[in-house]
Amino acid sequence: MSPTQNAWRTAELRARGIFTGRVLSNDSLCPEHYRIRIGLESFPPTRPGQFINIRCGGYRGRVPLLRRPFSLAGRRDASDGSVELDILYRVVGAGTAWLAGLETDAQIDLIGPLGNGFAIREDKPQAALVGGGTGIGPMIYLAEALAAAGRAVAAFAGARTASTMPLIEKQKETFAITTDDGSMGHAGMVHEAFSRWLDNEKPRPAELVVYACGPEAMMKAVADICTPDGIECQLAMERHMACGMGTCQGCAIKVKTDEPPGWMFKLVCKDGPVFDAEELVWE
Ligand SMILES: Cc1cc2nc3c(=O)[nH]c(=O)nc-3n(C[C@H](O)[C@H](O)[C@H](O)COP(=O)(O)OP(=O)(O)OC[C@H]3O[C@@H](n4cnc5c(N)ncnc54)[C@H](O)[C@@H]3O)c2cc1C
């Protein structure tokens, strides 16, 4: 972990807690994705790449025992201290189906903020963001944070097809869009669009930091583009999670070490979910 990330962890991470929020809106963005806006009386500081653990109710007789993790896709702070959090989510099972059924004003129980989040580099004026599927959510939040910090941002968003692209109209102006079938934006994979941008723009590697979140194959492809040129690349990894706080050891990920056997396990919930690409052992 970089010194910047470490400083953030020690200063801010202990501020997490259990909160009861209120659903402000819960909109279907496309046949697969929803965006929920949660209102809270207060919430600790957060950074893009961090996540919250939501207690989900049941759906058709299936009640998830464990909380479900979701990355922050946006945050707005009001002058009275109240906070709005956005989550962009895809319905895949009982927990997310329950979430999709929540109506405005419903109560929502969550723990957060969890994980380390992306580090915004003081020494790197340029950023490239690569998001795929639900991985676009944290990229929306990150694009806003980077723009506020005065960084030049090139952002790329990929989906299988136009009807599964979870961006709203306004956000489509921020992202260069790709779809596998060419039904929206450029045809092809999102990492290919990022690679073309690198070839055309030729940013200086030392001045660029790349952030990615999405399917693991996409993130490995982004890492494979960045690593040979010495471009810093931060990836938000995903594993199945139980506690989300480093207790159950259920979200292990292999990282490189100098000592034999050359690797060790870290925890995605506690040490991540954001890791430097060069640190990871891909399997
Ligand atoms: C750090 C982190 C951040 C996440 N952020 C988001 C987000 O912003 N938006 C979003 O839609 N989803 C996100 N996820 C995934 C989300 O947590 C799962 O989709 C959710 O827990 C599924 O719950 P469920 O009860 O609906 O489905 P379940 O019934 O639990 O599972 C349905 C299917 O999804 C698979 N699945 C469940 N969790 C995961 C996982 N973590 N990785 C891979 N496959 C999984 C299961 O194997 C099963 O096949 C994130 C996961 C992690 C670890």
Ligand code: FES
């Ligand atoms: S989810 Fe329990 S240790 Fe990571």
